[in-house]
Amino acid sequence: MIEQVWAALGGDPAELPRLTTTGPAHTLASRFPVTAFGTATIGAALLAATDRPVAIDTRQAAVALCSERHLRVDGASPGSGFAPLSAFHRTTDGWIRLHANYPWHAAAARGVLGLGEDAGLDEVRAAISAWPKVDLETAIHEAGGVAAATRTEEEWAATGAGRAALALPLVERRRIGDAAPRPSARAGGLRVLDLTRVIAGPVATRTLAAHGADVLRIDPPHRPELPAQAWETLPGKRSAIADLPLPELLAGADVLVTGYRPGALDRFGLAPEELARTHPGLVVVTLSAWGHTGPWAHRRGFDSLVQTASGIGLVEGSPGALPAQVLDHATGYLGAAAALLAVAEQRRSGGTHHVRLALAGTATFLQGLPRGEPDAVEVDPAPHVESLGRFTLASPPGTVDGQPLHWPSVPEPGAASPTWLR
Template sequence: MTATVAEILADLWQVAGGHARALDDVVLTGAEPALASSFRVGAAAQASIAAATLAAAELWRLRTGRRQRVSVDMRHAAVEFRSERYLRVAGRPATELWDKIAGTYRCADGRWVRLHTNFPHHRDGVLALLGCAYDRAAVAQALAGWQAEAFEQAAAEAGLVVAMMRSPAEWDAHPQGRALADLPLMRIERIGEAPARDLVGDPGQPLSGVRVLDLTRIIAGPVCGRTLAAHGADVLLISGPHLPSVEPLVIDTGRGKRAAHIDLRTPDGKDALRALVREADVFVQGYRPGAIAGHGFDPAALAALRPGIVCVTLSAYGEAGPWAVRRGFDSLVQTASGINHAEAEAAGVTEPRPLPCQALDHASGYLLALGAMMALLRRAREGGSWHVRVSLAQTGRWLRQLGRLDGGLAGPDPGLEDVRDLLEESDSTFGRLTAVRHAGQLSRTPPGWRRPPVPLGAHPPTWQDT
C-alpha cells in the first residue's frame, strides 16, 4: 500500500530522531500529482519541507517552552522544489542555467550518457577527452564512437561529471547501488565530546543567534543554508574568488545570507576560516568528497577546533562504495540511478526523461537542514559535536521507494502566471527580485529572509554582532 504523506513525514522524523508527539502539530494540505511525473515528487517536497519546518518548531519549543503549528501545502512545496525556474530579476527571466553542450547523447552501443558541463573546467575537460569542438553536433558525433560505460569511466578518471543511463534494476545491481542499500537516508552521528550548549539570545525565530558557515554551491547545499536563514540563522556563505558559480542560483538560494570570499589555497585563507569556525555553530559543505578535508577542515578537525560544532556534509553518491569520491550533480544521479530510465518508460519514450524539477537537490537541501537542526537539538540536550551526512543518491533511492503515480505524467506543469500567489518581491543589488516564498509555515514564527541576496564576496569574512 502506498504511504500517505503523513506517513512519509513520520518516517523521516523517526530517521532524524524526532519525538513522535511533535507530529501532532503538523497540518498537510493538497493532493498528488503536484507536478508532471510518475514519481511522487509532490509528496517528497511536502514531506521534506515539513520535516525541516517541524525541526525548527522543536528548536523554538526547546528555547521557549511553546509549541506552534506547522503547515505545508503540497502545491507550494512542489513549486519551491523548482524555485530557480520562477526567479525573475527586474522582471526578466534569469539567464540560461545550462551550458550549450550539457545534456544527453547516444553512444555507439545505443546507450545514453548525460554530460554536465556548466562549469568551464568540466566543459573543457569533456571537449579535451572527446577531441572535438565546442558544438553540440560535434559532441554527438564524437560520442557516437564511444561505448557509454567506457566514456563514463574515462570521464570519472579525468575528474569530470558524466553518467550513463541505467535502469533501476541495473543501478540496484551496481556496486554503488548495493553499497547505498545498506545506508540510512540520513546519518546523524556524535563525533566528539562537548558540554551541552543552549541556544542563547532572544528567540525571535527558532535559529536566532545560530551561526552557520555555508561552503556549498549550486542547489542542494545552498537550499540548506537558505532554509536555516529563513528560520533566523546568521548564514555566511563562503566561496573562493577563483571558483565558478551560476549567478541565478546564487541569487535564488542566497536569500537571507551574507557572502564572503576565502581562498583556502593560501595560509591566510585557512586562518580566516579557522577564526570563523571557532565561533560557528554549524558548518555545511557540499564540495567533492575530500576537497574541504584536504584543506584541513574535516569533521574531526572542526570538532577539535570548535567542540560542539554541527558538521553537515553533502555528497553525490554516498559515503561508501566505489563511487563514494566521485563528483556528481542531481541530473547525473537521476541518470545513473534509474530515475531517468523509469520516467522515460512511463512516458513511452527511449531517451532519458528527467524529473520536472531538481528533486534530489531540493529534497537533499531540506534533509540537510533537518539534520542540522536535529543535531542542534541533540547538542542542547546531550552535548557533543555532531556530523550529519546526506547524499543525492540516497535521496534518489528514497524517492524511488515512495512508489509511483499512475497517470502522474498528466500532472500540472505550472508556469510563472500559475504561481503568482506563491511569489514575493524584494529589492536587491541585482535588481528587483521576484521569487518563491518558503512553503514551510509556522504559526508563531513565520519564516522569511531579512537579508536580500548579494554577489559572492560582498562582505568581509567576519561574523556580525547584530
C-alpha cells in the same frame, strides 16, 4: 510520508501534530511520489525550526522544489539553468548525460572528446556518438569532468556504486566527539558557515537563514559561482569571497555545512573528526552526490546525474527526468532539518554531531516508495513568489503560526566581509 521522513531524521513523533499539510495530492507529475516526498521534507524542516504550529501546502511545495525556474532579474528570466551540453547524448549503446554548467567541467568533456574550446553542441554530439556510454562516463570523470551513463534500476543495483548507494540511509546522524552543551537552540541566533554550491547545500542553508540564522556563504576566489545560481540560492544569507582554511569563522560557528566530495576538504582541517577535536560542539553537515562509501564516493556528481545513473531517468522516460531536481531540494530540506535536530541534541546533552546526507541516498529512499501514474494539477506560481529588490524569487515554503515566511535580505554575491555579525 511525513511519518517516514521524520522518523528517518530521528524526530520525536509527538511533534508531528504541529504540522498541517494542505493542497492536491499531486502537484508534480511523476511516476515517483515526488509531491508527497518533497512536501514531507519541507514539513520536516519546518518542524525542526520552531516549536510553533507549522503548515505547508503542496502547491507552494511544487514551486519551492522548482525554485530555480521562478527566478527573475529585473523582470526577466536569466535563462535555462542548464548549459547546452548539460543534456542527454546518444552513444553507441545508449545514452550519457553530461553536466557542463561550469566551464571547467565543459572543458574536461571536450578534452576527452578531442575537441577544442569552441566546439559546439553538434560537434560534441557527433563525437559522443562514437563512444560506448560507460567508457565515456569513466573517461570524463578521470579527466575531472562530470557525466553519467543511463542505467536501469537493475543495472545500477548490480554495480559497486549502486550497491553502496542502496545501503545508504536517508539521513545519518552520529556523535563523533565529546563536548559540553552550548547555549541556545532552534534556528534563530545560530551562526552557520556555508561551504556549499549548486542546489542541495544552498537550499539547506537558505532554509536556515529563512528561520533566523546568520548564514555566511564562502566561495573561493578562483572558482566563482554562476550568477543565476548565486542569485537564486543566496537570499537571506551573507556572501563572501575567501580562501580556506577559516579558523576564526569556524571558532565562532554553531553549524558548518559542506557540499563537496567526501575528503575533498580534509587538507584544510575540515574533516569531521578533526573538527570534533579542534571545535568541539560544532554541528557538521556534509552533503555529497554518491555518499561516503563505494567506488564512486570521490566522484563529482549532481542531481541530474544521480537520476541518470540510478535508473530514475529510464523510469521517467526514454530517457527522462523527474519534474523537479527533487534529489537536490529534498536533500537540502533534510539537511536543514537534521542540522537543527542535531543542534537541539547538542544543547541538551552535548557532544559534537555529524550529519551525513547524499543525493544517492535520497534517490534510494524515493525509489523505495510506492509508484503511480504521472499526473498532477497545474499550479499557479504567483501566490508563492516574492519581489526582493531587482529579484523575483520563490518564497521560503510554509507558514509558522499561520504567518508566511519571507527572505530576510536580498542576494548580494561576494558583498560581505568574512566575519560574523554577532
